[in-house]
Amino acid sequence: MVCGKPLRFNAKKLGIHLTTAFYWRHKVLCAIRAKGFxxxxxxxxxxxxxxxxxxxxxxxxxxxxxxxPRRSGGKxxxxxxxxxxxxxxxxxxxxxxxxxxxxxxxxxxxxxxxxxxxxxxxxxxxxxxxxxxxxxxxxxxxxxxxxxxxxxxxxxxxxxxxxxxxxxxxxxxxxxxxxxxxxxATRWADNYLSWFRFMDKHGQLDRAEVIHQMLVSSCAVSGNFPVAALKPQKGRGLFHRAPESP
CATH class of the missing domain: 3.30.420 (Nucleotidyltransferase; domain 5)
Structure with missing residues (x-):
């Protein structure tokens, strides 16, 4: 995530399923986002x-x-x-x-x-x-x-x-x-904004330190982000709203 690698690369590197890599990414982002501003x-x-x-x-x-469908972002x-x-x-x-x-x-x-x-x-x-x-x-x-x-x-x-x-x-x-x-993906826009905000804030640090900061940030708030809450659901609307942290 720090290097901006695609999910397929991450899944292959970690030896996990592509879907698992997707959920892990968004669990990290939901946790960082739950810290607020x-x-x-x-x-x-x-x-x-x-x-x-x-x-x-x-x-x-x-x-x-x-x-x-648009190709490569489209217009x-x-x-x-x-x-x-x-x-x-x-x-x-x-x-x-x-x-x-x-x-x-x-x-x-x-x-x-x-x-x-x-x-x-x-x-x-x-x-x-x-x-x-x-x-x-x-x-x-x-x-x-x-x-x-x-x-x-x-x-x-x-x-x-x-x-x-x-x-x-x-x-x-x-x-x-x-x-x-x-x-x-628009439904994940707030998660991506949290990702960008984190990288914009810490991106000038040494790569190992950025990875450390991302790990610490994603563990800093006690939260519950089950896979079921990240799956598409009827009536959720255009944007995904992450479950609130307790």
Whole structure:
């Protein structure tokens, strides 16, 4: 996982079945994800990016979703941002604490912004975003100072401190990292985001130390992630929600 090797390679290397390798991968990711995020506070910046939805691994895409399977990730049928795109909201404070979370399909709405950033509002002093009105509304209702950064107007930094450059850099690295999977299954999006966040945080360390950190992180929280909870179930919805840790 640290080296980004595919499941078939991992299964062969460990002498286990491909399905077992899949469940082991997601048990590790569910455990890392269950640790949650560090508390964000002070000056925060937030922006969203979009990734093409994928039903990779589904055996009957055409019958269930009404379209032919894409090859190696493929392209959206519609131009621009649509319901074919998974919205990923990224936020970071000036202490380097980062949050990655799925915000739904298509353009993010006000309720999704509130659900993701609302719990951090009490410690937030300033929220830096683009000129999207939904962020402006959230900041007003949360009683937080809001600084709009309008790249279209040629403004990238205000007063030398307010910008969204850190989260935009995360967007670029995330999309580059996802390419190695040739399509990321949408139902596992939050798990993959936890994986990327871990590697982005620890990737500069020695490889042996990164492996050690991943092992420690996956054991740091007491959790129950049975195989049955990871299998597809009717009524679960588009995204997989990992069972909560006790």
């Amino acid at each position: 560090d508390s964000l506070a002070g000056i925060m910046e937030s922006d969203e990016t979009y990734i093409l939805e994928s039903h990779k691994g589904h055996r009957n895409i055409e019958a269930v979703f009404g379209r032919k 959206a049928m519609k131009r621009g941002i649509s319901k074919e795109q998974v919205c990923v909201l990224v936020a970071q404070d000036r202490q380097g604490h980062v949050l990655f979370q799925v915000g739904g399909m298509g353009r993010i709405d006000f309720s999704a912004i509130g659900a993701i950033l609302g719990s951090y509002a009490s410690g937030m002093t300033t929220l830096c975003t683009d000129a999207e009105a939904k962020y402006r509304k959230f900041a007003k209702e949360a009683g937080v100072d809001h600084q709009e950064i309008s790249a279209r107007a040629g403004v990238r930094v205000k007063r030398g401190i307010f910008h969204i450059q850190y989260v935009n850099a995360h967007h670029s690295r995330l999309k580059l990292w996802i390419r190695q999977f040739h399509g990321m």
